[in-house]
Amino acid sequence: METPLPPRMSGGYVQHDGKEYKAVKEGLAYILSPPTQSAASEETKTDPTTCEATHVLAIKAYGEHLLSLKKQKAANRARKSAEAILTKGTKRKRDELYGEVQDSKSENDERLVPSPNQLDSRAYMEQNNSPSFTILDALSATGLRALRYASEIPFTTRIVANDLSPSAVQSMKMNIEYNGLGKLIEPNIGDARAYMYSRSNMHRAQSIGNSSSRFDVIDLDPYGSAAPFMDAALQGVKDGGLLCVTCTDAGVWASNGYPEKSFALYGGVPIKGSHSHEGGLRLILHGLAMSATKYGLAIEPLLSLSIDFYARVFVRVHRSPAEVKGLTGRGHPFITMGSLKVQLQGRNVSNADSGLT
Numbered sequence: 001m002e003t004p005l006p007p008r009m010s011g012g013y014v015q016h017d018g019k020e021y022k023a024v025k026e027g028l029a030y031i032l033s034p035p036t037q038s039a040a041s042e043e044t045k046t047d048p049t050t051c052e053a054t055h056v057l058a059i060k061a062y063g064e065h066l067l068s069l070k071k072q073k074a075a076n077r078a079r080k081s082a083e084a085i086l087t088k089g090t091k092r093k094r095d096e097l098y099g100e101v102q103d104s105k106s107e108n109d110e111r112l113v114p115s116p117n118q119l120d121s122r123a124y125m126e127q128n129n130s131p132s133f134t135i136l137d138a139l140s141a142t143g144l145r146a147l148r149y150a151s152e153i154p155f156t157t158r159i160v161a162n163d164l165s166p167s168a169v170q171s172m173k174m175n176i177e178y179n180g181l182g183k184l185i186e187p188n189i190g191d192a193r194a195y196m197y198s199r200s201n202m203h204r205a206q207s208i209g210n211s212s213s214r215f216d217v218i219d220l221d222p223y224g225s226a227a228p229f230m231d232a233a234l235q236g237v238k239d240g241g242l243l244c245v246t247c248t249d250a251g252v253w254a255s256n257g258y259p260e261k262s263f264a265l266y267g268g269v270p271i272k273g274s275h276s277h278e279g280g281l282r283l284i285l286h287g288l289a290m291s292a293t294k295y296g297l298a299i300e301p302l303l304s305l306s307i308d309f310y311a312r313v314f315v316r317v318h319r320s321p322a323e324v325k326g327l328t329g330r331g332h333p334f335i336t337m338g339s340l341k342v343q344l345q346g347r348n349v350s351n352a353d354s355g356l357t
Contacts, residue, residue, distance in 0.1 A: 016178055023178075026052060029147035031175055051307070052148060055244065058303055058314050059217055060153050062242050063133050066216060067155055069240075070131040134158045136199075136215040136236065138192040138229065139222050141165075143172035143185070150184040160215070162188040162195055192220075193229060196236030214238040221246040226284075227265040230291045239319050242302075245288065248310040253280035277306040284311055289327060298323035 014023045021032035133155050137146040140161035150159050163169050169189045176185050199214045218237045220226045226245045252258050254276045259269040266287035271279035281304045289299050303314040
């Protein structure tokens with residue numbers, strides 16, 4: 001059982017570890033803020049209905065669809081295994097199908113011992129007959145978004161909240177403890193890019209809950225552009241996984257002030273006019289697509305938002321060399337006499353044997 005939330009004092013203040021904090025509620029999660037910072041944060045508080053709640057809803061909808069696919073695949077595998085046992089009923093075949101191998105006493109066995117958090121996730125999945133659903137909040141800061149994911153997405157089995165700042169991770173741990181979500185959220189301190197690149201080594205991650213596995217969802221929300229993190233995120237997400245990417249540098253991708261920087265970050269220059277934010281969304285998606293092609297990956301935009309000074313895109317990443325070949329034949333926007341025109345850079349020809357050429 002998790003520790004219940006401490007009782008509130010007057011004015012929304014609480015006592016935690018002998019110190020007084022103001023408990024700020026966002027969705028179903030609470031963030032502990034020192035009283036001196038609470039007054040300043042009230043003026044810049046955003047509307048959760050149009051911001052954070054939208055992000056949670058998008059990931060929840062994607063997760064429900066993904067879990068239904070995983071359950072269907074698991075049922076098909078179980079059916080095929082049962083059929084194989086009936087047709088090939090030797091003991092050796094049964095042992096191979098069910099993975100019943102003899103215990104090994106090698107030194108490497110200690111590395112396979114799961115942590116308590118991983119055991120809790122496994123127990124949850126076994127009791128609810130549900131596959132895993134893992135999320136990485138790569139730039140978590142105080143951990144608010146990770147807390148909301150854990151509180152409002154019930155089928156989440158593991159969340160890693162990462163940040164480079166030791167003070168941010170310390171605040172994150174305090175908020176996780178206060179919300180009683182220590183079994184679901186794992187705080188991590190380190191460079192987000194190095195951490196996501198390390199997830200690409202999949203041959204070490206054969207069991208559910210292993211810390212070396214890729215994630216079903218990776219959330220990128222940096223200060224400014226997310227371009228420096230795109231390549232690493234594509235390495236850390238699973239095949240068929242979801243990337244949630246936020247770019248707050250609208251002055252670069254939605255204006256004509258910095259065309260050189262826009263080209264360096266996203267591989268294109270922004271457009272001028274009333275549709276500049278739509279062009280900016282296309283630039284961000286283009287940058288993601290170009291990073292993905294180097295690894296034989298393709299992206300599928302599911303939801304693209306332009307809100308105030310930032311853009312937020314939700315894309316599904318899947319391995320498809322055929323779609324990668326067709327990237328050059330997709331349209332790119334150009335301005336012609338004040339109107340939006342799509343000009344193709346190449347031509348895609350369908351080939352039944354080799355896909356797009």
